[in-house]
Amino acid sequence: MTIPLPEWALHEALWIGFPSDRSLWAEDLAPAQQEVVEFARAIHADGKGEAVWLVAADEAAATVARKLAPFSRVIHEPFGDVWLRDTGAIVTGSGRNRRAQGFVFNGWGGKYDLPGDDSIGERLSAEAGLAYAKADWILEGGAIDGDGSGSFITTEQCLLNPNRNPGLSYADIEQRLARDLGADRIVWLGQGLANDHTDGHVDNLARYVAAGRVAIPTAGRDDPNRAVYQDAAKRLAKAGLDVVTLPSPGLVERDGEMVPASYMNFVIGNATVVVPIYGAPLDEAAVDVVQAIFPDRRAIGLRADHLLIGGGSFHCISQQVPR
Template identity: 55%
Template sequence: MSYRQPAEWMPHDAVWIGFPSDESLWLEDLEPAQAEVVAFAKAVSAKGAGEKVYLVAAHQEAVETAKKMVDPEIEVICHPFGDIWLRDNAPLFVKEDDKKALALFHFNGWGGKYNLEGDQTIGRDLAKEARLPVLEKDWVLEGGSIDGDGHGLVVTTEECLLNPNRNPDLSREDIAYRLNNDLGYDRILWLKKGLHNDHTDGHVDNLARFVGENHLVLPIATEQDDPNREVYDQAAQIAEDFGVKVTRLPSTGRIMIDDEVVPASYMNFYIGNKVVVVPVYGAKNDDAIIEAIQPLFPDRKVVALPAGHILTGGGSFHCISQQWPA
């Protein structure tokens, strides 16, 4: 058996969560985004949750701010980074039987769009923090661009993994080989596109998530003006044709910030040991999504938390976290 990336719903020892630290990036959203992140961290680390939370701040001033906001069981650590999207710039955990290691991929600022100081080094810094063997990989891969079912099946989008701004010299077959060799995925469900205006070029964790072996959840538009209606329906059809069980969940609908459609998604939930934390945005389906997700996780409590200020940075709870498998 070779190293394989465990599914997110499998037991965790801990999780890294990025803490908004740079006022020049977040502007007036800095403090409310910090509050949303802390609420997320507290939900994951709540008594009985059994999951250690490491809140990662970029500098000492942010560390002091975070420490004043969190409970004692949450550990605040300091490592310089460009921004909080640890799903993408942190290493990915892999396992081989009882052995754990960290797969460290190249990160190029989502195809060169956002090259921030610290985003190239945070992965290695966190790897040292975890004190596990590091497996160096020679290609660009972001954790949010893939989602696995823990049994060899991974879902991704062609828009992201086949984008020439990531690995221009790698073919579709090359990438499939590397996903197998580096993360243990022997089957790939290729969806076409991600959400409208997603600056990550279609990260799949905003579109489709595995909730069990061969079981994928995808949004369904409930309003005519949903900008992603066709994307959702096309993805669901491809997945069903592939032979995957598909459950459709209500989408956020059209969410606007500064007169622009933003890639808001309930699919950016985080699956903890005892809780599933779902981002909500003051949208019509905020209550409906919790009712729809709860039956999928009978042994966990589904919690809805506001994430509108985190969204101004382009992502949500899944994007800012990276779990440690047990």
Template identity: 55%
Template sequence: MSYRQPAEWMPHSAVWIGFPSDESLWLEDLEPAQREVIAFAKAVYAEGAGEKVFLVAAHEEAAQKARQLIGEAAEVICHNFGDIWLRDSGPIFIANEQEKAVALFRFNGWGNKYDLEGDQTIGKALAADTGLSILEKDWVLEGGSIDNDGHGLVVTTEECLLNPNRNPDLSREDIALRLKNDLGFDQILWLKKGLLNDHTDGHVDNLARFVGFKHLVIPIAADESDPNRDIYEEATRSAVDLGIKVTRLPSPGKITLDEEIVPASYMNFYIGNAVVVVPLYDAKNDKAIIKALAPLFPDRQIIGLPAHHILTGGGSFHCISQQWPA
């Protein structure tokens, strides 16, 4: 029986969350980023919600720090990795009516941009921890490059999945077939581009997220200075043309770091069993996004948490996590 990747809002049994561990990567942002990750992990942990939190540290020194900060809210495990973006370097869970398994795709540092020791092996180490069957795949795919509605519809971007720095020998048709065979998707919404200056080459989890069956959320520009205004509009048109319901959500607008525009996005939220945790950036729409998400998740608490220091590494809460379906 074929497997399919469950949707993120379906029940979880656990979640992995990467813990910033390497001072040479994070520099002065290491401890502030650690505190932001701990706050995220504590928010996901909810007594009685049935979602166990595993904080993943790269070495024992970082693991000890994580244990001091997290208390009883998570179990800290130690596996060598390059950096915390487990959504991309870790395995992807798949399931059918009888069993779960993990799909292990190749990871090449977002198109050979970042070659960090441990990022090639962390997926296999985490997969082994699950005790499930491991299905190794012979092509590059990152978890943040796709999002699905749990019923066979997946959204992605051409900028990422068709980028020659990932799978140069695979055509669009080849990749579509592999998405169907390996993850159970039978319909693909191809968006053109992701956010400006996104080193992942346009991961869709910064742009468009499913919140229900054939129901996407996509940002609307905060103002005239929003650098992703045209990208949001083009993505919305593509989704509507395919017959998908689209709800527009506030954007944080133009966010800069050292005078460079960075891909800050409220869409990088994590959907837990009891909460939805959304990154905040001291932007004018920080309160608006929490209010806008609430009716989409009436059975969950919407929690907004600062993510400035995690963003210096290039991502946010969704990028550093990977859920285990129940």
């Protein structure tokens, strides 16, 4: 069993979902596409970063992607929506030992059943020449985060949710993570962010930034997720992990509804770390903290307003292929 490398290990490429379906994105389609292009450009970093593989669901979107992002490789493969962190395979190992591990996908507990999302991981793996295996249980990539040593963090809200794998216990989940991803330690956090349709994905809450070191948000009194962050900090400290804190954007609303905005949905590239920002007062401070955490990379804050309306941000739409 090969363990997934940590996200800060060098990448050959980054798969990035390109918004394609106007029936899903409506008037946000073109602005969301532009946000994705700016994200892809920052990751590519004029050739100093990794290759960018933009994945478009139809030829119309592929044509737009080729025009807006000539520095990228555009892959036309049908899918439901752009959230490749969850629908794509997790690539483990490196060099000749690389392989793609897939899982059953059920639309985040049956919320969004879209054609192609249950097979896009296998198709992208085949296109990249990666051997593929599919596990017999439900897991989304955004539900776990690892440091490359076999240690993972996750949330009870997601992995123990009866809408994913009813009847599975803590021990059952841990056994499956050990079998399929080489996990030898699982640190369980509690709830994820409020109004997150993923049922608490950890990549909006806590992220490994080095071996044994986890970044989480810290919040003011009026932050809707204050109690969630405090509980996560206590659990991580109890587990003996080093905790570093980022600001929280606080309450962020779109069209009068609270959305799960988080600076934790950053992407660690070869040359840059791209942080989603939202026009919140602490945007700049969050990017500064990320820069301090990753002094060997350039931290870049980019607006992700239209992607957020779709349900996620930069980490959610991407999946790395280790070098």
